[in-house]
Amino acid sequence: MTARQRHAVRGTPPWGGATSPLEAFVDLLKTLEWQNDAACRDVGGDAWYPEERMRAPIAKSICEGCPVRTQCLEDALERHDQHGIWGGYSVEERREMQRQRAEVAA
């Protein structure tokens, strides 16, 4: 029986399904690996946090060709991020997606 399985039998430790805080940290880093392939990685972040609607299309056009767009969007939805463009979608668009998903799940 692995350490992870032992924890599963005893119950979930405070750091989730990981066997130690270090493993939890490594697990967290692995969940963020997709960011290495982000199309916006070397681009300034201002376009993704537009103060005016006119700048959002710049970010969205870069997101459109991003190889990790799906992961980015799912991450933002999971975190209920309330700012900026993620996965090519604005806050309002993500809220609508979450509303629709909740409706489907109900």
Ligand code: SF4
């Ligand atoms: S989808 Fe857009 S915001 Fe997300 S990683 Fe790609 S370029 Fe960046």
